[in-house]
Amino acid sequence: MDDIKAWHTRIELRSGWYAVALSSDLKDKPLRVMFDGQAYVLWRDGGRIGSKIGALADICPHRGAPLSLGRIQDGGVVCPYHGWRFERDGRCSHMPALASPAPAFIAPVQAAEGDGFVFLGRHAADLPLPIAPLVPGGTSVIMTGQVATTLGDFAENILDTTHTSVVHGGYLRGTDGRQPVTPTVVTGLDWIEAHYPPAATPDGFMGRFMGQGGYHITDRFRAPNITEVEYRQNGRLVFGTRFHLTPTEAGQIRAFGTMALAGQSWLTRAKISMLQVLFQRIIAEDRMILNAVSANRAAFGRTPHYIAPQDVLRAGIDALLRGDSPAVPARMPDMLV
Ligand code: FES
Numbered sequence: 001m002d003d004i005k006a007w008h009t010r011i012e013l014r015s016g017w018y019a020v021a022l023s024s025d026l027k028d029k030p031l032r033v034m035f036d037g038q039a040y041v042l043w044r045d046g047g048r049i050g051s052k053i054g055a056l057a058d059i060c061p062h063r064g065a066p067l068s069l070g071r072i073q074d075g076g077v078v079c080p081y082h083g084w085r086f087e088r089d090g091r092c093s094h095m096p097a098l099a100s101p102a103p104a105f106i107a108p109v110q111a112a113e114g115d116g117f118v119f120l121g122r123h124a125a126d127l128p129l130p131i132a133p134l135v136p137g138g139t140s141v142i143m144t145g146q147v148a149t150t151l152g153d154f155a156e157n158i159l160d161t162t163h164t165s166v167v168h169g170g171y172l173r174g175t176d177g178r179q180p181v182t183p184t185v186v187t188g189l190d191w192i193e194a195h196y197p198p199a200a201t202p203d204g205f206m207g208r209f210m211g212q213g214g215y216h217i218t219d220r221f222r223a224p225n226i227t228e229v230e231y232r233q234n235g236r237l238v239f240g241t242r243f244h245l246t247p248t249e250a251g252q253i254r255a256f257g258t259m260a261l262a263g264q265s266w267l268t269r270a271k272i273s274m275l276q277v278l279f280q281r282i283i284a285e286d287r288m289i290l291n292a293v294s295a296n297r298a299a300f301g302r303t304p305h306y307i308a309p310q311d312v313l314r315a316g317i318d319a320l321l322r323g324d325s326p327a328v329p330a331r332m333p334d335m336l337v
């Protein structure tokens with residue numbers, strides 16, 4: 001019973017940068033985004049892509065109007081009700097009905113931009129933005145989607161090899177005959193990763209699409225909210241995905257993903273466009289099962305959380321989300337993937 005209660009308790013988010021919007025969705029109008037149960041207004045002080053981003057709680061301290069329904073003027077965001085204007089530092093710089101504004105203030109939130117995403121900082125201070133190139137010199141595309149789930153369940157889903165042939169049929173892994181493999185798990189202070197040797201390379205569509213030869217696959221979770229999957233061939237990084245998982249409203253996680261292939265030729269661009277279509281399909285299938293899991297838990301009022309031997313990353317992901325360091329499982333299972 002205690003376990004069940006613990007899993008229903010909201011986990012305090014760890015410090016870090018959380019993706020909250022696509023850069024391309026923030027242009028000449030204020031934008032309302034949800035982050036960890038609260039609404040924020042984002043805007044660009046120059047009203048165009050590339051200018052500096054302001055981020056404040058999306059509620060005017062006067063009567064509570066959502067600033068996101070207002071407009072951008074002289075670098076600030078103007079409330080849609082009585083027209084008070086707020087600067088990026090949270091100060092009210094203009095009240096239309098007063099010759100000089102009375103003191104009014106909204107605590108500003110750290111905002112930054114990179115890799116095609118807008119990030120909000122949670123006690124992020126000097127932490128670097130998590131935007132290192134996925135495949136250096138490669139070609140990348142971005143994608144986003146929201147699912148009714150938890151951060152831990154979403155991260156596990158993306159990194160889990162044991163659901164793929166069940167949920168995704170032959171897209172990622174073949175359905176005809178699984179391969180025996182013993183993964184290796186490695187941990188650091190704030191990350192955990194599983195390595196699958198080339199013998200276990202998927203023989204599904206993905207394996208064929210990527211070309212001949214085995215891949216060394218790495219599945220990694222990095223605190224506070226990042227999943228990374230890497231395919232290496234003869235030690236060379238050839239394909240990778242990274243998802244920033246952001247709690248938005250209660251019980252909802254929005255994923256902001258990047259997918260990259262080595263190379264920059266027209267063939268690489270064509271391949272990645274096809275992969276993008278494939279991934280939209282895969283994400284839709286994951287969304288369906290994760291939504292069903294959430295609805296079922298709500299109906300039963302309980303959250304089964306049995307960590308089986310083949311769930312090699314789950315205990316580590318849970319530890320990282322609690323703010324602890326992960327441990328390598330005591331014994332590695334003989335898996336069939
Ligand atoms: S509610 Fe915003 S200015 Fe009055």
Ligand SMILES: [Fe+2]
Pocket residue numbers: 157158163164167168282286
């Ligand atoms: Fe999946």
